[in-house]
Each structure stands twice: as structure tokens, then as C-alpha cells.
Amino acid sequence: MGAVSGAWTWLTTGAHWAGTDGVVHRLGEHLYLTVVCLVISCVLALPVALWLGHVGRGGALAVNLSNVGRAVPTFAVLVLLVLSPLGRYGQWPTVIALVLFAVPPVLTNAYVGMREVDRDVVESARGMGMTGGQLLWRVELPLAFPLIMTGVRTAAVQVVATATLAALPGGGGLGRVITAGFNRYDTAQVVAGALLVAVLALLVEAVFVAAQRFADPLRHRRRAERRVRRGRTAEAATAS
Numbered sequence: 001m002g003a004v005s006g007a008w009t010w011l012t013t014g015a016h017w018a019g020t021d022g023v024v025h026r027l028g029e030h031l032y033l034t035v036v037c038l039v040i041s042c043v044l045a046l047p048v049a050l051w052l053g054h055v056g057r058g059g060a061l062a063v064n065l066s067n068v069g070r071a072v073p074t075f076a077v078l079v080l081l082v083l084s085p086l087g088r089y090g091q092w093p094t095v096i097a098l099v100l101f102a103v104p105p106v107l108t109n110a111y112v113g114m115r116e117v118d119r120d121v122v123e124s125a126r127g128m129g130m131t132g133g134q135l136l137w138r139v140e141l142p143l144a145f146p147l148i149m150t151g152v153r154t155a156a157v158q159v160v161a162t163a164t165l166a167a168l169p170g171g172g173g174l175g176r177v178i179t180a181g182f183n184r185y186d187t188a189q190v191v192a193g194a195l196l197v198a199v200l201a202l203l204v205e206a207v208f209v210a211a212q213r214f215a216d217p218l219r220h221r222r223r224a225e226r227r228v229r230r231g232r233t234a235e236a237a238t239a240s
Helices: 001-012 025-057 060-069 074-083 092-115 119-127 134-167 175-183 185-214 220-240
Strands: none
Touching: 001 025, 001 185, 025 060, 025 134, 025 175, 025 185, 060 092, 074 092, 092 134, 119 134, 119 175, 134 175, 134 185, 175 185
């Protein structure tokens, strides 16, 4: 309980939230790094996954290659990039390492979501005269949206948690709170930094869940279908 109470005391001390080394500034750096890495990951992975899922070719190879990134520790990639010539370019080693870490869930979920779209629905839409582009945007993408967003949400949470590694080569983010605590042998500060990262990851998860529900293009249809199913269940129960 000593570490927890010490972390609470550290977090409730106003001086720790202000200044360039304060929590607010480090939080801004952490969010900026997360957004940049997530946007780059989506720009790289989503077009490839959607196209491969649409045409149904080469997807398994792409997914297997992307999953290789999960077997390679992000810390090891970061160290190698920092020691390479890229280490002279500021945050780029961290960005590249986090992007490589975030691409697999985005690519895999988007591809699987596209391939799990009901083929009968796709053929019916094609029979109605829809072009390939119309089929992708009006049929496949809306039906695959939940799985696509699940992959993006998973990547976002992973990046938030792993972006603490940016502090090791001297980058910013909440990881600097933790490393500063280690350097000062201040257990309370280390625990406080870990709690900040955990809370931020939970908040990001909640934001993406809410965004998924709000942005789902078929949310009204799914809600209507649930009402119909509940009505049929009630009618069956009454009849029995």
C-alpha cells in the first residue's frame, strides 16, 4: 500500500503537472506520438487490406507477413533503429518501431472483416449492376466496419502502452515520468507514471468503442434488427 499511497500523493501534487517535465506536457507528447503512429499505420495497412479483401487474392500472405511483426519485440526494433543512421533523426526510430507494431492488427482485422462479408449479399449487389468500387464502398466496407474498427482500436491501445518506450532514447511522452522515477529511485513516481499510462489506455479504448458505435454506417439497421428479434422472441414466449 506504501507505493500506491505514494503514487496518489505524487499525482495530487500540483507541481508535478506543470512545466516542460510535468504530466500535462508529457501527456500531450504521448498523445501526439500515438496519433501520428496510428495515422501512419492506418494509411499503410487499410488500403492494402481493403483491396486484398475485396479481390480475395494475396491476403493470407500479407497477413502472415504482417504478423511477423508481432514476433519481433518492439524494444529490440527500437534499439536497432536508434543505433542505425536513423537514430540521428529525432523521433523517427520510435515512430517506425511503433508503426511496425501497430500495422498487424489493423491489416489482419480489416482483411478478415472484408472476407467475412456474406458472399450472397456481395453477389446480389453485383447482380444489381454495382461496379467494383460501389461494391467496396456501399456493401463490403459497411458490413466489415465493426472488425475494421476493432483492429484500429486494438492498435491504438497497443501504441499508447508501448509509446512509453520513446523515453528510452530520450524521446517524450509519459514514459519520461517513469524513467525519471527510476533515475531518482522514486518508486512512487514510477507507479504514478504506470497508472497514468494505464488510465490513458483505458480512456482511448472507451473513446474508440464510442466512436465505433456512433460511426457505424449500419447502426440503425442493426438496431432495427435487434428490435425485430426481441419482438419475435416475445411473441413466441406469449404463444407458448
